[in-house]
Amino acid sequence: MKQVDKYARLVLPALMAVATWLFFGVFYRWHLLYFEGNHLFLWTADYARETICHLGGLGDYVMRFLIQFYHLPLLGGVIVALLLLALQQGVQRVMQLSTQSNALWPLSYVPSIIYWAMLCDENFTPVGLLAMVAAIWTAVGIARLKNSWLRSAITFVGLIALWLAVGGGAVVAWVAVVVIELATKRDWRALTATVLAAVVVAVVWLSRPWHLSDAMMVTGGIYFRHFDIELGAFYKLWGATSAVIVLTPLVSRWVREWINVAAAVAVVATAVAVLPKHYDANGEDTMAYYCLTRNGQWNEVIERARKHDPQTRPAMICLNLSLVMTGQSGEQLFDFPQYGPAGLFMTYGEDLIFCGEVLFNLGFINEAQRYAYEMMVTYSYLQRSAFTITRLAETNMIAGRDQVARKYLNALRHTLFYRSWAENLLELMDTPKAIDEHRLYGKLRRNQPVKNFAFFSEKFDKMLEEMVDQRPKNREAYEYLMAFYLLYKDVDSFAERLIIPTKGLPRAYEEAFAMICRINHVNPATLPSNLNRATFDRLERYIHAYNMSGNNPEVMSKDWGRSYWFYTNFIRF
Numbered sequence: 001m002k003q004v005d006k007y008a009r010l011v012l013p014a015l016m017a018v019a020t021w022l023f024f025g026v027f028y029r030w031h032l033l034y035f036e037g038n039h040l041f042l043w044t045a046d047y048a049r050e051t052i053c054h055l056g057g058l059g060d061y062v063m064r065f066l067i068q069f070y071h072l073p074l075l076g077g078v079i080v081a082l083l084l085l086a087l088q089q090g091v092q093r094v095m096q097l098s099t100q101s102n103a104l105w106p107l108s109y110v111p112s113i114i115y116w117a118m119l120c121d122e123n124f125t126p127v128g129l130l131a132m133v134a135a136i137w138t139a140v141g142i143a144r145l146k147n148s149w150l151r152s153a154i155t156f157v158g159l160i161a162l163w164l165a166v167g168g169g170a171v172v173a174w175v176a177v178v179v180i181e182l183a184t185k186r187d188w189r190a191l192t193a194t195v196l197a198a199v200v201v202a203v204v205w206l207s208r209p210w211h212l213s214d215a216m217m218v219t220g221g222i223y224f225r226h227f228d229i230e231l232g233a234f235y236k237l238w239g240a241t242s243a244v245i246v247l248t249p250l251v252s253r254w255v256r257e258w259i260n261v262a263a264a265v266a267v268v269a270t271a272v273a274v275l276p277k278h279y280d281a282n283g284e285d286t287m288a289y290y291c292l293t294r295n296g297q298w299n300e301v302i303e304r305a306r307k308h309d310p311q312t313r314p315a316m317i318c319l320n321l322s323l324v325m326t327g328q329s330g331e332q333l334f335d336f337p338q339y340g341p342a343g344l345f346m347t348y349g350e351d352l353i354f355c356g357e358v359l360f361n362l363g364f365i366n367e368a369q370r371y372a373y374e375m376m377v378t379y380s381y382l383q384r385s386a387f388t389i390t391r392l393a394e395t396n397m398i399a400g401r402d403q404v405a406r407k408y409l410n411a412l413r414h415t416l417f418y419r420s421w422a423e424n425l426l427e428l429m430d431t432p433k434a435i436d437e438h439r440l441y442g443k444l445r446r447n448q449p450v451k452n453f454a455f456f457s458e459k460f461d462k463m464l465e466e467m468v469d470q471r472p473k474n475r476e477a478y479e480y481l482m483a484f485y486l487l488y489k490d491v492d493s494f495a496e497r498l499i500i501p502t503k504g505l506p507r508a509y510e511e512a513f514a515m516i517c518r519i520n521h522v523n524p525a526t527l528p529s530n531l532n533r534a535t536f537d538r539l540e541r542y543i544h545a546y547n548m549s550g551n552n553p554e555v556m557s558k559d560w561g562r563s564y565w566f567y568t569n570f571i572r573f
Contacts, residue, residue, distance in 0.1 A: 005257040008264050009105060013088065016109065017081045020116060025077020027279070030287040031122055032077070036070035037294070038225070040384040042414040056127070056167030059134060060222045063127040071417045080119065083129050084112040090136030091241065094176045095248045097143050098183035103252035104244075106263040111241040113271050118233060120278040122287075128223035128234060131169025132241070138162050139176030142190070152189035159197040168218035168234065174198060175242040183249040282311050289318035293357050294387065296440070298322040302332075309337050314354045316343035321358055324479045330506030333483055335562050340573025341461075341487040344480065348457040355457065356391065362477045363447030363467065367455045369395035384411075386418060393425065398445050402429055447474040461488070468497075482509070489568055491516050504530045511564040514539045539565065 024032060041047075041064045051061040070076035092108035111132065118124045138158055145151035155177060163170040174194060181190050205217055215221070218231055289310065292301045301322035310316045319336060320343055323329040346355050352375045360368035369392060376388040389408050396405035406429065412422035428434050428441075436442045450470045455463055464481040467474060478497075485494035486508060495516050498509065505513060514535045517524065524536045542565045549555040553570040560566045 002257050005102070005260050008261065009102065012106075012109070012264060012268075013085060016088065016112070017085045020081040020084050021074075021077040023077070023116075023275075024080045024119070025074045028120070028284060029073035029077070030284050030291055031120075031280075032070040032073045032080075033291045034287040035122055035125075036067055036076070037291070037387045038385045039064055039067045040386045040389055040415065041065055041068040042384075042411065043416070044414050047414070054221075055164065055216065056131070056219065056222050057165070059131050059166035059169075060127055063125070063130045063222075066130075067126070068416055080126065083126060083133055084116060086133045087115065087129065087136060088112040090133060090140060091244065093140050094136060094143075094180065094245055097140065098180050098245070098249040099252040100184075101252055101255075102260065103255040104248050104263060105260060106267045107244045107248070109267050109271070110244055111237065113267070113275070114237050114240060116271075117275060117278040118237070120275075120280055122283065123225045124233070125223055125225065127166075128169055128219065128237075131166035131223070132172055132237075134166050135162060135170050135173035136176060138170075139173045139180065142177055143180045148187050148189050152193040155190050156193040156197050159194065160200055163201050167222065169223075169238070171238055172241050172245075176245055179245050179249060285310070286312045286315050289315040290353065290357075293318040293321060296325075298325045302326065302328070305336055313342060313346070314351065317345065317354050317358065320344050320483060321361060321480075324476050324483065325361060327475070327479070329479045329483050330509045333486065333508045334511075334564050334567055337561075338487055338567060339571060341484050342573065344484055344487065345457070345460045347460075353387070358480075360391065360395070360444070362464075362480055363444055363449070363471065363474055364455065364463070365395050365398050365444060365448050366452060369399070386415075390418065390421070393422070394441070397425065397429060397435065398441055398448070405429065447471055447477065460484070486512055486564060486567075487573075491519075500528060500530065502530055504532060507535075508564055510535045511539070515565060515568070542566075 048061060051064065052058050054060075066079050067076075069079060088108050088111070091111055092105050095105060095108055096102060115129050115132070119126065119129070142151060142155050142158060145154060159170065159173055159177070162173055174197075177194050178191065181194075208217075215231060219234065223234060288304065289301060292304070299322075301318055305315075305319045310319050316336075316339070320329070320333070320338075323332055345358055348355065348371075352371050356368050356371035356375065359371060372388045372391040372395065376385060376392075389412060393405050393408035393412065396402075396408065406426065409422040409426050409429075412418045413426075415422075428438065436445060448471070449467055453463075453466055457463075461481065461484050464477055464484060467477045468481055471477065482494060482497060485491070485497070491512060494512055498505075498513065500513075504510070510532060513531070514524075516522075517527070517536070518539060524531075524533060542560055542563065545560065546556060546565075546569065551569075553566075556566055556570065
């Protein structure tokens with residue numbers, strides 16, 4: 001049993017490191033890319049001062065430096081794996097120092113497993129994980145000091161400095177220092193220093209010198225992205241970690257090797273049972289759609305949807321936008337399960353990120369810029385965002401506000417992964433004609449409204465109509481408007497805007513037009529020859545099948561589920 005215990009202590013850390021790397025670097029890679037896009041690290045002294053000079057700022061700065069490498073998901077997975085491993089090894093070391101043994105060492109994995117589960121939610125940042133790693137290893141470092149007076153001085157100064165550097169996660173260090181001192185029966189000096197450090201922090205806390213809320217005082221505003229996240233998750237995490245540290249020396253004398261082995265099996269079984277439940281498959285899918293859309297990888301979005309239907313509304317918005325951008329909306333709109341006009345756009349109060357992508361690519365440049373500013377405030381407290389800064393640079397450049405665009409691009413030159421992109425745009429701006437001829441930016445410049453108008457996201461169809469009236473050659477806006485009419489089942493407005501080209505109509509348009517003709521008793525023989533008569537024949541077969549099925553959607557979906565007629569009859573929104 002001793003040999004099993006020994007080998008388990010060697011093998012299990014390696015297994016956890018590999019498992020976490022595979023999880024985050026491969027299966028959760030879109031989360032990492034999305035998270036990186038919502039952060040921005042600048043290699044400047046001003047940025048360092050700005051970031052560090054707030055509660056928890058040093059930890060925040062270090063973690064932002066690491067987050068930039070999430071741009072390469074496999075490397076990002078390594079970073080997360082190493083941090084979780086460092087936390088586990090630190091907790092295990094504290095347990096060894098307090099017991100002078102390896103009693104209950106499998107429990108050292110509990111904090112890492114909890115934070116692993118928390119990181120499955122993109123709203124929790126790894127800054128809190130870095131804070132715990134720093135806290136645990138600070139306690140280990142203090143415990144290794146032999147001179148009691150030096151250890152006491154370092155304890156007092158170190159614990160206060162740690163709290164200022166990483167925020168509330170430093171509480172774990174207090175617990176670890178106290179447990180080690182009591183368990184090893186050292187002198188009173190370090191314990192006194194620990195109490196005095198706690199008093200100093202309490203006085204600062206109560207005085208609120210930075211006028212911060214409780215959430216800010218606990219986390220520095222850096223452990224999670226939104227303030228509506230409950231602090232309870234961190235309290236439970238720190239409580240569980242403290243419980244492991246406190247429990248071990250109390251029961252270590254009764255622990256045998258077989259108990260360690262049993263605990264290891266229990267911990268692994270718990271991790272295997274719990275962690276998959278925190279895997280957000282729909283979230284991962286949505287972030288994949290967004291990242292591909294953000295990069296203009298339209299065909300990749302469509303290909304992803306062909307493999308499995310989009311499961312969320314944001315994913316459907318990305319798909320429908322991609323169909324329009326590739327000119328396939330009129331043909332393939334109903335090749336995918338649509339559930340109403342909500343699959344085209346979100347209102348201002350629902351989601352800024354996905355709204356911004358639609359607005360930008362349809363030519364609503366000023367509105368896309370406004371949404372980017374709002375995103376920077378809403379999603380990026382105390383930090384900049386690569387998504388917003390790049391978009392602000394693009395929109396200002398397209399709108400001809402060169403000075404403002406250069407400000408953002410010059411900032412991006414101080415990044416690792418956006419530098420070349422920024423320099424290319426700066427070079428492009430040196431030749432104004434080149435922007436007009438650019439495949440994307442030139443088109444968007446031409447697609448902007450001639451005259452600005454008040455934009456109301458709740459009346460998106462009216463905004464599209466205004467855009468199409470001002471810019472009849474804006475194909476993307478026109479197709480988006482036609483898609484809205486079809487999804488809203490507004491066939492009258494669709495018919496008014498319909499233009500029949502010489503090559504005929506795409507399938508979705510033609511199905512809708514055939515239905516309109518039948519409703520209005522129009523003889524297909526009187527219609528232009530460039531319309532496909534087979535579509536009118538298919539409509540008659542559909543009506544026959546519909547009558548024979550007794551209005552049964554399950555029966556009809558087999559042969560007709562990808563038609564506009566099926567959508568109008570059976571899809572409710």
